[in-house]
Amino acid sequence: MQALRKFKIAILQTKASKVKEQTLSYVQEALEEAGKNGAKVSILGETFNCLYMKEYLQAASENFSDSSDKTPTLSLLKEYAKKYNMFIIGSIPEKTSDDKLYNTGIAIDSQGQLAATHRKIHLFDINIPGRAVYKESDTFSSGNQITVLDTGFCKIGLGICYDIRFAEQALVMCQKQGAQVLVYPGSFAMGTGPIHWELLLRARALDNMAYVVGSCCARFTEDPSVYQAWGHSTLVDPFGKVVTTTDHDPAILYGEIDLDYLDQVRQQIPIYSQKRYDLYEVVQKIGNQ
Numbered sequence: 001m002q003a004l005r006k007f008k009i010a011i012l013q014t015k016a017s018k019v020k021e022q023t024l025s026y027v028q029e030a031l032e033e034a035g036k037n038g039a040k041v042s043i044l045g046e047t048f049n050c051l052y053m054k055e056y057l058q059a060a061s062e063n064f065s066d067s068s069d070k071t072p073t074l075s076l077l078k079e080y081a082k083k084y085n086m087f088i089i090g091s092i093p094e095k096t097s098d099d100k101l102y103n104t105g106i107a108i109d110s111q112g113q114l115a116a117t118h119r120k121i122h123l124f125d126i127n128i129p130g131r132a133v134y135k136e137s138d139t140f141s142s143g144n145q146i147t148v149l150d151t152g153f154c155k156i157g158l159g160i161c162y163d164i165r166f167a168e169q170a171l172v173m174c175q176k177q178g179a180q181v182l183v184y185p186g187s188f189a190m191g192t193g194p195i196h197w198e199l200l201l202r203a204r205a206l207d208n209m210a211y212v213v214g215s216c217c218a219r220f221t222e223d224p225s226v227y228q229a230w231g232h233s234t235l236v237d238p239f240g241k242v243v244t245t246t247d248h249d250p251a252i253l254y255g256e257i258d259l260d261y262l263d264q265v266r267q268q269i270p271i272y273s274q275k276r277y278d279l280y281e282v283v284q285k286i287g288n289q
Ligand SMILES: NC(=O)CCC(=O)C(=O)O
Pocket: 046, 123, 124, 160, 161, 162, 163, 165, 186, 187, 188, 189, 190, 192, 193, 196
């Protein structure tokens, strides 16, 4: 069988409502459109099934071992992955049987199976008074695994939002585990997004000469007391160029992943073979090595 070297991705910048069913109807509409438009991989935002605030995160959480009537988000994604023969990636709040909550990236394969999970490793605990104050560890426990999904046609490294600030995680995903595409579902903050979001996406792309997808949630503008996401979902190519981007409103972006182009860029600027491992090294300590 001929390897798939070029494929279409869709970045679904969907909006959350205060009501989970409504939020999922926005997600369903977006998946329908992306599927009809031939996306091979559709990527949603961080905790795309609710607003990014403790009470909503708790209420929208799903236990992945529950039956399908109690996991409406997972069921929806599985249905649409199968219907349109596409991979679907995003993060949702995961509740475990011992009552812990994780911010968990999920990847559903084109057969509708849960192919990989990534529990956010670095929790968004920052304190810039008057600008960005958030303590994600009040809600979630942190994960302990670095995750790279092998789709059969490319390797996708999974991170979540704040994870993008940690270059070592991306280096391990690409340079130890062979990821060609890095995917970061996000809900970036207004106080940092304008200066850091695109810069970080492009930085990780250049560190690794990889495609980088930042799929942010759309902004919830109706109520200023609710966490406001920066939006601006973006695809960056392995040369560090922004392929497509948007503002903060709901949107679906399409882009092409071209693995021949990625190989070409990695040959032309051969950082992978020029590493001075006699002077430094990035070591993965735990996870699928
Ligand atoms: N949800 C997040 O992890 C937000 C990360 C963020 O805004 C940042 O500045 O980093």
